[in-house]
Amino acid sequence: MAKFLIADDHPLFREALQGALANHYSDLQLREAEDLDSTLVALQEDDDLDLLLLDLHMPGSGDLYGLIRIREDYPLVPIAIISGTEEPAVVAKCIGFGALGFIPKSLPSLEIAAAIDVILQGDTWVPAEVRGRLAELTNEEQELAKKVADLTPQQYRVLLLLHEGLLNKQIAYQLNITEATVKAHITAIFKKLGVYSRTQAVLLVERLQLEPNKND
Known part of the structure; x- marks a missing residue:
């Protein structure tokens, strides 16, 4: 039995992909x-999978964070990225951070199934189009991935809101938490990332952002 x-x-x-796999x-x-x-949650319940088909830009994933976090927590789970982009730099980073494949959503269902078979x-x-054009990750990028993998999903949400320029009270409102909790998250983020501001x-x-959220 194939488990996805x-x-x-x-x-x-999801419905279209289910149909392609079922056929x-x-x-x-x-x-x-x-x-x-x-x-x-699904992986915690059962991580015995043949393949996780992972969207880059779904809520909470934050470009590469979802891939990095899952690879850290579930290193034995095979992951293929399903994405609306085919940019070589994006593909290279995903493969470098542990994905076993990068499948464009624009492919016909038969080609998606064939890619999954591989x-x-x-x-x-x-x-x-991008084979032979994939640059390897630098040591600095690999080290950054290790640091980011230590962040909890909530800490990563706070980090993204910091990137948007929000104040602590605005972050607290967005995430429905107290300002004290926001400050605690920021302190933990700084410590884990090794930064001071x-x-x-x-x-x-x-450096983890790939592109605007489009076509995904």
């Missing part, structure tokens, strides 16, 4: 998640 978890915030895409695999077990929190056989699959923290998070 589809983590994507677009119900229509391709006769014995199939599918589960769904719509954001990073529900994905982590990944299930233990090989890496990326679009033909909001500006330094913002510069780090910008």
